[in-house]
Amino acid sequence: MKVAVAGATGRVGQHVVDVLQERGHNVVAMSRSHGVDIVSGKGLNEALRGATCIIDAASGPSPDQASATDFFRAASENLIAAGQRAGVRRIVAVSIIGIDKFSGGYMAAKIVHEKTLRSGSLPVRVLRAAQFHEFVGQIIAWGTQGDVSYVPKMRAQLVAARNVAEVLVDLATADDAIGTRAETSFVEIAGPQPEDLVDAATRLVSRYRQTLSIEGVRNVSDPDVALYESGALLPGPDAILAGPTFDEWLATAPVTRAASVATP
Numbered sequence: 001m002k003v004a005v006a007g008a009t010g011r012v013g014q015h016v017v018d019v020l021q022e023r024g025h026n027v028v029a030m031s032r033s034h035g036v037d038i039v040s041g042k043g044l045n046e047a048l049r050g051a052t053c054i055i056d057a058a059s060g061p062s063p064d065q066a067s068a069t070d071f072f073r074a075a076s077e078n079l080i081a082a083g084q085r086a087g088v089r090r091i092v093a094v095s096i097i098g099i100d101k102f103s104g105g106y107m108a109a110k111i112v113h114e115k116t117l118r119s120g121s122l123p124v125r126v127l128r129a130a131q132f133h134e135f136v137g138q139i140i141a142w143g144t145q146g147d148v149s150y151v152p153k154m155r156a157q158l159v160a161a162r163n164v165a166e167v168l169v170d171l172a173t174a175d176d177a178i179g180t181r182a183e184t185s186f187v188e189i190a191g192p193q194p195e196d197l198v199d200a201a202t203r204l205v206s207r208y209r210q211t212l213s214i215e216g217v218r219n220v221s222d223p224d225v226a227l228y229e230s231g232a233l234l235p236g237p238d239a240i241l242a243g244p245t246f247d248e249w250l251a252t253a254p255v256t257r258a259a260s261v262a263t264p
Contacts, residue, residue: 030044055093127168151198157195
């Protein structure tokens with residue numbers, strides 16, 4: 001099967017490309033570095049020619065709600081339009097567990113992402129994932145000021161990006177009723193156990209940068225702040241649970257895979 005991957009060089013997208021190639025599929029990697037811009041549409045028609053499915057693993061360049069919303073709306077509309085012209089039969093997109101409960105920020109932008117795809121003319125499957133193991137290092141880097149990183153208090157059932165990629169490929173290449181509009185559905189994937197983000201960040205720093213201190217913080221101006229701490233990001237009872245645990249992943253992941261802690 002020929003599968004086009006949007007965000008092919010990203011945290012999940014690079015794993016999606018690897019999994020598809022390992023399983024013998026014909027992969028079209030779509031990213032700006034590959035000459036394809038899904039926001040402007042440049043190179044998109046050519047990239048999708050002959051593709052059966054699109055896996056949308058692209059992420060916005062900013063966590064800001066307005067910027068992320070503009071990105072997802074433009075990218076989704078372009079993928080749908082170009083996909084329809086090319087005869088694509090399915091779009092599979094990665095999203096985030098629990099976003100329906102949130103009213104603002106990046107979560108709200110992802111709701112727009114989902115709704116735009118689902119309102120289009122192509123069948124869509126959405127994989128809502130827990131926060132990635134790799135996300136912990138990114139959060140540390142964003143919050144670093146001097147020798148302290150201010151990490152938001154949050155509960156999440158962290159999952160490896162590789163596991164998310166494997167399920168995305170499963171959904172994309174399954175031949176059950178492929179191409180039927182009625183197949184629109186949601187699937188959840190999370191790691192084996194809930195984690196406290198501040199605690200996970202402390203463990204990551206303990207391995208990679210002994211001099212950085214982690215301090216948990218609450219953004220009291222965020223109307224959704226209580227949701228992050230109360231478990232709104234945890235999976236439902238029907239979610240796919242996939243290992244390794246964060247500690248198992250941390251013990252084996254190279255620094256580059258762990259999104260190594262860096263002071264901005």
